[in-house]
């Protein structure tokens with residue numbers, strides 16, 4: 004189906020219940036339906052939003068266009084969890100509403116305040132002349148999951164900036180509220196703006212553009228997120244149009260990270276920022292949100308998908324899923340992203356003998372100087388990890404229906420001599436590879452079309468210790 008702009012922005016009320024029911028069924032019965040990742044109930048999922056801990060539960064929303072596998076009229080849809088891996092769909096949405104979010108409820112964050120959860124998000128409005136109006140909006144969710152939007156915008160577009168002005172993350176630091184948001188300066192430079200307020204509903208005032216210690220980060224920055232990790236400040240953001248000579252990345256847009264000693268909120272400046280690093284060296288990862296939970300630990304979750312990209316499941320009317328939740332640490336100045344531990348499964352699983360059902364985690368101990376291939380697949384389709392001296396290449400070219408091939412079908416990660424430990428999480432149409440407990444991460448989607456079971460084969464030149472676990476269907 005080819006979508007016109009008018010169709011993509013049509014009000015939800017123009018769709019019948021039968022259409023929604025059919026789309027929900029199509030997602031559920033898809034061969035690419037995931038077993039243990041957050042995926043859209045129907046339609047398209049993109050950014051994680053409002054990741055927070057409130058009322059003794061983890062809360063999360065996702066950007067959703069419920070009526071097709073396309074970026075249409077966006078809303079937030081809610082899921083919640085007690086343990087960060089088993090997420091339950093709740094019947095709670097933040098829906099587009101005139102006059103400030105008529106053409107979409109865009110990304111944002113959440114913070115518990117007293118006995119409510121406060122949401123701060125972007126309202127998107129398209130004007131008749133093809134222009135855009137972006138405002139930062141607020142909403143309250145009470146303990147009964149009843150949602151009320153605030154009447155007026157909290158923050159209007161800043162002077163000297165374009166309408167690409169979105170994705171606020173609200174933080175509470177030293178008695179003040181701060182919001183950082185993605186922006187585009189009038190001369191088309193990507194920026195992060197810092198705002199301050201004494202109460203979440205404002206008045207909000209601009210502190211200034213954040214000095215990241217790195218300039219010329221492209222023409223737009225989306226989804227800036229900040230967390231406190233092991234005595235450091237970690238900034239995650241998605242620069243668009245970043246020069247690949249500056250930091251190599253293969254995807255259309257990267258999700259970058261900076262580890263700094265601290266942040267000076269008064270002057271909006273990162274203190275002693277480290278290098279720009281790519282958060283995920285795989286194929287499909289973007290718009291990571293991070294939140295410091297009640298115990299102070301910082302947890303992340305990402306969209307396993309990319310903007311401006313089509314996926315094979317679009318034809319079935321759905322697209323996108325979220326990553327596993329990871330816990331951040333800073334070790335010797337480097338970011339570590341460790342997946343949240345699953346409960347031990349008591350299903351015996353032998354990775355070399357048993358078939359892969361697409362819900363396994365494989366653990367591989369790679370001795371130093373090993374090379375060869377680990378292949379997961381059948382006679383027709385396969386996902387290949389190729390280990391050579393100094394690097395690991397993930398090849399998805401034969402893993403099923405083509406996806407994102409314009410940007411290449413392989414991703415290569417540097418790998419020192421070793422030894423190394425790999426953990427590879429599989430879930431029907433996603434993989435997430437963690438090297439050395441999350442010192443490097445590479446994630447991606449793949450879309451098998453053949454139903455013959457997959458097996459694991461190894462041509463590694465040294466015997467490796469390979470164990471595994473079958474993960475539950477949640």
Ligand code: FRU
Pocket residue numbers: 049050066077109110111125169170225226289290310
């Ligand atoms: C990132 C993004 C955000 C925006 C949202 C709209 O993927 O473009 O900047 O708020 O998606 O769905």
